[in-house]
Amino acid sequence: MTRMADNKKSQKGNKMWGGRFAAGPDAIMEAINASIDFDKRFYAEDIAGSKAHAEMLGAQGIISADDVKALLTGLDQVLGEIESGTFAFSRTLEDIHMNVEARLAELIGEPAGRLHTARSRNDQVATDFKLWVRGELDRTMEALADLQRALVVKAEPHAATLMPGFTHLQTAQPVTFGHHLMAYTEMFERDRTRFGDARARLNESPLGAAALAGTSFAIDRDMTAKALGFDRPSANSLDAVSDRDFALEALSAASITAIHLSRLAEELVIWCSAQFNFVRLSDGFSTGSSIMPQKRNPDAAELVRAKTGRIIGAATSLQIVMKGLPLAYSKDMQEDKEPVFEAFDALALTLAAMTGMITDLTVNEDTMRAAAGHGFSNATDLADWLVRAKGIAFRRAHHITGALVAVAEARGITLEELTLEDMQGVEPQITKDVFGVLGLENSVESRKSFGGTAPDNVSQAIARWKERLK
Numbered sequence: 347m348t349r350m351a352d353n354k355k356s357q358k359g360n361k362m363w364g365g366r367f368a369a370g371p372d373a374i375m376e377a378i379n380a381s382i383d384f385d386k387r388f389y390a391e392d393i394a395g396s397k398a399h400a401e402m403l404g405a406q407g408i409i410s411a412d413d414v415k416a417l418l419t420g421l422d423q424v425l426g427e428i429e430s431g432t433f434a435f436s437r438t439l440e441d442i443h444m445n446v447e448a449r450l451a452e453l454i455g456e457p458a459g460r461l462h463t464a465r466s467r468n469d470q471v472a473t474d475f476k477l478w479v480r481g482e483l484d485r486t487m488e489a490l491a492d493l494q495r496a497l498v499v500k501a502e503p504h505a506a507t508l509m510p511g512f513t514h515l516q517t518a519q520p521v522t523f524g525h526h527l528m529a530y531t532e533m534f535e536r537d538r539t540r541f542g543d544a545r546a547r548l549n550e551s552p553l554g555a556a557a558l559a560g561t562s563f564a565i566d567r568d569m570t571a572k573a574l575g576f577d578r579p580s581a582n583s584l585d586a587v588s589d590r591d592f593a594l595e596a597l598s599a600a601s602i603t604a605i606h607l608s609r610l611a612e613e614l615v616i617w618c619s620a621q622f623n624f625v626r627l628s629d630g631f632s633t634g635s636s637i638m639p640q641k642r643n644p645d646a647a648e649l650v651r652a653k654t655g656r657i658i659g660a661a662t663s664l665q666i667v668m669k670g671l672p673l674a675y676s677k678d679m680q681e682d683k684e685p686v687f688e689a690f691d692a693l694a695l696t697l698a699a700m701t702g703m704i705t706d707l708t709v710n711e712d713t714m715r716a717a718a719g720h721g722f723s724n725a726t727d728l729a730d731w732l733v734r735a736k737g738i739a740f741r742r743a744h745h746i747t748g749a750l751v752a753v754a755e756a757r758g759i760t761l762e763e764l765t766l767e768d769m770q771g772v773e774p775q776i777t778k779d780v781f782g783v784l785g786l787e788n789s790v791e792s793r794k795s796f797g798g799t800a801p802d803n804v805s806q807a808i809a810r811w812k813e814r815l816k
C-alpha cells in the first residue's frame with residue numbers, strides 16, 4: 347500500500363485518460379482511486395464482455411475483421427496470463443478494465459486502441475459486475491438446493507420422531523423432528539426463488555449504454571446482450587450505467603438467507619447444549635476447549651450465526667453508498683464491489699458449513715421424546731378433546747385444562763398421570779376416554795390438517811421435496 351510517507355507526484359500522466367493532464371496523480375489520489383486490488387476478481391467477466399463487444403464492432407463494420415481477430419487472440423492471451431498468475435497488475439492503471447486494455451496494447455499494438463470504440467468504462471463495469479453477480483446468484487441457488495437436500499435426507503427417518511415444539515422457547519405442543527427440519531426446507535426454497543427472481547430482473551445488458559447517453563456508432567446491443575447471456579439490452583442508457591439495484595437486491599436476498607441460516611444455527615447451538623442434548627454435531631464440525639477438556643463447542647454453528655452480521659452489514663453499506671446519488675455514474679459506485687464480494691464469500695461458506703453440519707448431525711431420539719412429554723405439551727389436546735367430545739366451548743375448555751395443569755403441576759406429575767377422579771373434580775363431564783388423546787404419538791398423529799405435524803403429512807412433504815429437488 348502506498349503510504350503518506352511516499353506522497354510524491356508520479357511524473358507520468360495516465361496512459362488511458364492522460365491526454366489533458368500535465369502531471370500524474372498524487373500518490374494519495376492513486377491510493378484512493380485505484381480499484382484493481384479488488385476488481386481484478388472479475389477479470390474473466392471483463393474479458394468476456396470485451397470479446398462480445400469486439401465481435402459486435404466487427405459485425406457492424408465499425409472495426410475491421412483483422413482487428414477483431416487480433417483483439418480476440420490478444421484478449422485470450424491476457425486471460426491466460428491472468429489465470430496462470432504471470433500478469434502484472436498495476437495500480438497506476440486504476441482498475442481491471444485499464445489493466446487489461448493496457449496489456450492488450452502491449453501484445454497487439456494499434457488494434458487494442460479500437461476496442462473502446464462505442465464503449466465507456468461506465469457501461470463496461472456495470473456489465474462486468476452484473477455478470478459476476480449473476481454467477482454468484484446461480485452458485486447460491488445451487489448451494490441452497492444442496493442444503494435443502496441435506497435437510498430432506500435428515501428429515502426422512504424422523505418423520506415420526508417426537509420432539510417438543512416451542513413458542514417463546516417454552517414447550518408448546520409435540521411436533522416431529524422431521525417436521526421441524528422441513529420448516530427450514532420451505533424457508534430455503536423461498537430464499538432460492540428469491541435469488542432466481544433477482545436474477546431475472548438483473549439480466550438486462552448495460553453494454554452499449556456507453557458513458558451515459560448511448561453512442562453515435564451503429565452498434566448492435568442485442569448482439570452483445572445475447573452473446574453474454576442477457577435476456578435483452580437495458581432500455582435506458584442513464585439507468586443502465588447508474589443503477590446498482592441488482593447488487594442491492596442480491597445483498598438483500600443474501601441477508602434474508604443469512605438470517606434464516608442464523609436461526610437454524612442458533613437452534614443447533616441450543617440443541618447440542620448439555621441441557622437440551624437433542625442432537626450431536628459431528629467431530630468434524632465441533633471444536634474442543636484449550637482449558638476445559640469436557641467441552642465440545644459448536645463453533646461452526648456460532649460462526650454461521652455471526653456471519654449474518656457481516657452480510658447484513660454489506661447490504662447496509664451499499665445501500666448507504668447508493669443513497670442520494672444523482673444520475674448517472676459517480677465514482678462512489680466503485681465502492682459497490684467489496685461489500686458484494688464479502689457478503690457472497692461469507693454466504694457460500696456458511697451455506698457449505700450448514701450443509702455439512704446437517705448431513706453429519708446425529709439425533710438423540712430418547713432425549714427429545716422425553717422432553718416432548720414435559721411442560722404439559724398435551725394440554726391443547728385435552729382442551730380440544732373437551733370441545734370435540736363434550737361440546738364445551740373452546741374458551742371454557744381452555745380454562746378447565748388450565749385448572750387441571752395447575753393440579754398436576756402442584757403434585758409434580760403430568761396430565762396423563764392424573765386419575766379420572768382428579769379430573770372429574772375439576773370438570774364432572776370428563777370421561778375415561780380422555781386418556782386416549784393424552785399420549786404424545788396420538789397428539790402428533792391428530793395434527794392432520796394441511797401442513798400440520800402428523801407423521802403422514804411429514805412423510806408426504808418429504809416425498810414431494812425429494813421429487814422436486816432431484
Ligand code: ARG
Pocket residue numbers: 381385440441467468471675677679680681
Ligand atoms: N473502476 C471503476 C468502477 O469500479 C470503473 C468505472 C470508472 N468510470 C469512470 N468514469 N471513472 O466503478
